[in-house]
Amino acid sequence: MGRILSPEKSLRLTPLSLCSTVGRREKMKAGCSIVDKPEGGGGYHFPEWAYKTESSPGSRQIQLWHFILELLQKEEFRHVIAWQQGEYGEFVIKDPDEVARLWGRRKCKPQMNYDKLSRALRYYYNKRILHKTKGKRFTYKFNFNKLVMPNYPFINIRPNGVVPQSAPPVPTASSRFHFPPLDAHSPTEDSQPGGRFPGGSLGPGSTPEALAGDGGGGDRKPELPELLEDSSSDWRRGGVDLLAPHGGPGGGGSVAHPKRKPDIVLPLFPRPGMFPDPHSPFAVSPLPGRGGVLNVPISPALSLTPTLFSYSPSPGLSPFTGSSCFSFNPEEMKHYLHSQACSVFNYHLSPRTFPRYPLVVPPLQCQVPLEEQPQFPIKLQPPPAGRKNRERLESAEEAAQLRVKVEPAGDREPEEAKGKDGAERREEGSGAEEGKGGPVFARPAAPSWLPAPAQPGSSSSEEPPPEQQQQHPGESGVEKPPRDPCGEAGAQEKREDALMPPKLRLKRRWNGDRQAEPPEENGGSGLWNGPNAAAAVPKAVATASDT
DNA sequence: GTCGGAAGGA
DNA sequence: TCCTTCCGAC
Numbered sequence: 001m002g003r004i005l006s007p008e009k010s011l012r013l014t015p016l017s018l019c020s021t022v023g024r025r026e027k028m029k030a031g032c033s034i035v036d037k038p039e040g041g042g043g044y045h046f047p048e049w050a051y052k053t054e055s056s057p058g059s060r061q062i063q064l065w066h067f068i069l070e071l072l073q074k075e076e077f078r079h080v081i082a083w084q085q086g087e088y089g090e091f092v093i094k095d096p097d098e099v100a101r102l103w104g105r106r107k108c109k110p111q112m113n114y115d116k117l118s119r120a121l122r123y124y125y126n127k128r129i130l131h132k133t134k135g136k137r138f139t140y141k142f143n144f145n146k147l148v149m150p151n152y153p154f155i156n157i158r159p160n161g162v163v164p165q166s167a168p169p170v171p172t173a174s175s176r177f178h179f180p181p182l183d184a185h186s187p188t189e190d191s192q193p194g195g196r197f198p199g200g201s202l203g204p205g206s207t208p209e210a211l212a213g214d215g216g217g218g219d220r221k222p223e224l225p226e227l228l229e230d231s232s233s234d235w236r237r238g239g240v241d242l243l244a245p246h247g248g249p250g251g252g253g254s255v256a257h258p259k260r261k262p263d264i265v266l267p268l269f270p271r272p273g274m275f276p277d278p279h280s281p282f283a284v285s286p287l288p289g290r291g292g293v294l295n296v297p298i299s300p301a302l303s304l305t306p307t308l309f310s311y312s313p314s315p316g317l318s319p320f321t322g323s324s325c326f327s328f329n330p331e332e333m334k335h336y337l338h339s340q341a342c343s344v345f346n347y348h349l350s351p352r353t354f355p356r357y358p359l360v361v362p363p364l365q366c367q368v369p370l371e372e373q374p375q376f377p378i379k380l381q382p383p384p385a386g387r388k389n390r391e392r393l394e395s396a397e398e399a400a401q402l403r404v405k406v407e408p409a410g411d412r413e414p415e416e417a418k419g420k421d422g423a424e425r426r427e428e429g430s431g432a433e434e435g436k437g438g439p440v441f442a443r444p445a446a447p448s449w450l451p452a453p454a455q456p457g458s459s460s461s462e463e464p465p466p467e468q469q470q471q472h473p474g475e476s477g478v479e480k481p482p483r484d485p486c487g488e489a490g491a492q493e494k495r496e497d498a499l500m501p502p503k504l505r506l507k508r509r510w511n512g513d514r515q516a517e518p519p520e521e522n523g524g525s526g527l528w529n530g531p532n533a534a535a536a537v538p539k540a541v542a543t544a545s546d547t
Numbered sequence: 548g549t550c551g552g553a554a555g556g557a
Numbered sequence: 558t559c560c561t562t563c564c565g566a567c
Contacts (some may be wrong), residue, residue, distance in 0.1 A: 109560095118548085
């Protein structure tokens with residue numbers, strides 16, 4: 001699997017080194033110093049991709065939460081900011097003014113104060129990078145679900161089992177890691193005096209097992225899982241099934257809650273598939289192992305997907321790409337991306353769930369091949385404007401006018417469709433579409449590989465390119481949207497003619513010239529729906545002969 | 548102390 | 558996009 005980052009190849013992002021790395025990137029002004037250099041290697045190694053957040057891909061600016069992590073990992077700033085003992089990811093700003101000052105120095109904002117800094121921190125709430133620990137002054141909590149996943153996918157214990165002293169409190173074996181609530185902060189969460197990181201540091205012999213025994217996290221109160229909003233139901237949907245065999249929510253001693261999601265139980269200790277990361281600022285990754293029975297998802301969207309791969313989370317951006325820190329397995333990446341995409345669609349997740357990899361994935365077995373979406377814009381996304389207007393329009397005539405307006409706007413559809421969730425798009429495009437977009441996209445063209453049904457309106461559909469015809473025959477008409485309903489009938493006819501025996505072509509033309517005129521909506525091409533529609537030709541001939 | 552809207556900068 | 562700044566509300 002993935003090789004471990006070597007310190008030589010990772011950036012040593014101590015506060016001072018940040019001055020030379022991030023600082024350079026930030027075009028530091030003269031006199032704008034960086035956090036004081038802690039002499040003596042109290043620092044920790046952050047690979048460069050740790051400075052690339054999913055929310056700001058490509059950003060080279062140090063972000064506040066990175067900075068907070070930096071401070072947290074520094075022993076010398078422990079009097080300023082420190083991990084809250086006993087709470088995974090929770091930290092307390094002991095000296096808000098000093099933290100603000102340091103942040104201001106880093107950002108060359110001498111006017112920085114805690115009020116402003118806290119405002120920036122509050123912006124992380126919505127991003128779920130942080131949340132506030134209510135009732136505790138200056139206490140915040142990292143959402144490592146958000147942070148670890150995209151940025152520290154291989155975070156784990158160090159090779160020798162030593163947990164970095166700057167590591168946040170970690171859940172123990174007996175204390176399950178529960179994703180913190182998004183908004184409903186856990187009022188029950190309490191720090192553990194003399195927790196697993198006494199004095200904020202651990203001795204070199206503090207193996208995870210030792211931690212497990214030491215922490216005795218069984219008395220840790222469970223937290224409400226996070227991801228309540230957009231993905232909660234999906235998370236429940238995807239997670240419950242997986243978790244159900246493991247005993248359900250009660251397994252972790254969690255309090256029953258009518259609305260709460262099942263507890264997310266994270267594997268906490270080295271198992272096959274979990275690898276140490278000497279560069280992790282965290283002690284243990286909540287990442288589940290790959291393919292294990294207890295491969296409990298950390299993310300709803302990853303619930304059914306392997307989560308540990310031997311690739312950098314930012315392969316294209318990683319400074320280690322090709323330089324041996326992480327091996328990159330294209331196949332695994334492909335599979336991973338595909339799985340993510342499928343998860344997004346299957347669980348109606350926001351694509352932001354996988355912010356690092358936009359859903360541009362090679363199609364494998366995803367139910368809704370994404371690559372088809374741009375090809376079938378109209379089919380997959382009934383025009384929102386049309387629907388809205390249809391709801392407003394009471395007159396059928398107005399609606400009819402609207403249809404006329406909407407249909408040619410095929411180019412506009414993808415734009416509007418972007419605003420919708422892909423899952424919704426898929427749902428609409430997989431059966432209910434006829435009901436929803438029926439009037440507008442009535443009578444999707446019968447696929448050319450199917451026998452031509454008696455669909456008078458299908459004639460205007462454009463035949464898909466050859467490669468599309470062969471692509472997913474099994475998806476039949478459901479996946480084959482009506483192509484541009486208003487045009488290209490002639491072009492289609494030409495293509496059809498090319499496929500047609502000359503004799504039939506002549507017959508058809510002769511017949512079409514006679515029949516295409518009365519029914520305008522037919523456009524004359526509806527009789528021919530592809531190779532399988534040859535049976536329609538005799539019929540047409542018969543009709544012509546009748547006349 | 549905390550929250551979040553608003554405007555604006557880089 | 559990520560803050561920074563300001564500010565009113567709680």
